Amino acid sequence: MRALLFSLACFLSFGTNAQLDFTKISDSSVVFTTYQVYKDVRYSSHGLLKITSGGVVMIDTPWDTTQFQPLLDSIDRMFHKKVLMVLSTHWHEDRTAGLDYYKNKGIKTYSTYTTKNLCKENHFPQAEYTFEGDTTFTIYNTVFETFYPGAGHTSDNIVVYFPKDKILVGGCFIKSVEAEDLGNLSDANIGMWPIAVKTLIKKYPKVKIVIPGHQKIDGKSALKHTLKLAKKHYKGRKQDKKKAKH
Numbered sequence: 001m002r003a004l005l006f007s008l009a010c011f012l013s014f015g016t017n018a019q020l021d022f023t024k025i026s027d028s029s030v031v032f033t034t035y036q037v038y039k040d041v042r043y044s045s046h047g048l049l050k051i052t053s054g055g056v057v058m059i060d061t062p063w064d065t066t067q068f069q070p071l072l073d074s075i076d077r078m079f080h081k082k083v084l085m086v087l088s089t090h091w092h093e094d095r096t097a098g099l100d101y102y103k104n105k106g107i108k109t110y111s112t113y114t115t116k117n118l119c120k121e122n123h124f125p126q127a128e129y130t131f132e133g134d135t136t137f138t139i140y141n142t143v144f145e146t147f148y149p150g151a152g153h154t155s156d157n158i159v160v161y162f163p164k165d166k167i168l169v170g171g172c173f174i175k176s177v178e179a180e181d182l183g184n185l186s187d188a189n190i191g192m193w194p195i196a197v198k199t200l201i202k203k204y205p206k207v208k209i210v211i212p213g214h215q216k217i218d219g220k221s222a223l224k225h226t227l228k229l230a231k232k233h234y235k236g237r238k239q240d241k242k243k244a245k246h
């Protein structure tokens with residue numbers, strides 16, 4: 001694993017102040033990263049490009065809205081393939097911002113039915129196509145599955161697993177080893193998050209690379225780190241409640 005991560009190929013393309021990075025994590029998988037400032041701190045935000053024999057599958061859209069087209073241009077340049085579909089893993093902007101843009105480019109956009117409804121309620125771009133429950137997609141030579149581990153970062157957060165190369169896109173449900181806390185909790189379910197992470201760890205024991213929504217990608221250590229953060233936060237909240245009662 002260590003060797004693989006050290007051999008990551010990085011391509012950078014800088015705009016005026018925008019940045020779009022690419023990190024190859026397997027023969028057919030490339031993470032794309034854009035950046036935004038949240039509460040005065042600049043955060044990276046990751047999505048995945050899966051290169052199938054017939055085109056590219058994009059998991060989550062860029063967070064930086066200036067990078068929708070540069071991403072398509074880079075994909076065209078690097079892989080000489082079109083994007084076939086985009087799938088968003090929850091309703092927040094860092095996953096869905098580009099859905100309308102890509103739909104207008106003729107790309108099929110997907111999310112769960114629950115995510116689409118939450119996007120609608122919150123006036124965010126929505127996917128054109130929806131699915132319900134854990135779903136397996138077969139796109140040319142590539143198979144992947146979506147899994148809902150339970151509520152955590154949001155009530156609708158799903159993950160995407162590619163069984164052939166054992167890559168798990170955790171989205172914002174999974175925190176990077178670099179994260180010191182659970183991040184934006186405005187729509188989080190603190191009570192369920194630790195249980196949901198345990199469910200996810202059990203579901204994919206063979207996973208090799210886990211891609212968190214933000215910050216550093218480091219093998220699969222993000223899973224245990226997320227569980228630690230979620231448990232710590234849950235305990236802290238319980239203690240606060242106890243104190244409030246006395």
Ligand SMILES: [Zn+2]
Nearest residue numbers: 092094172213
């Ligand atoms: Zn996020």
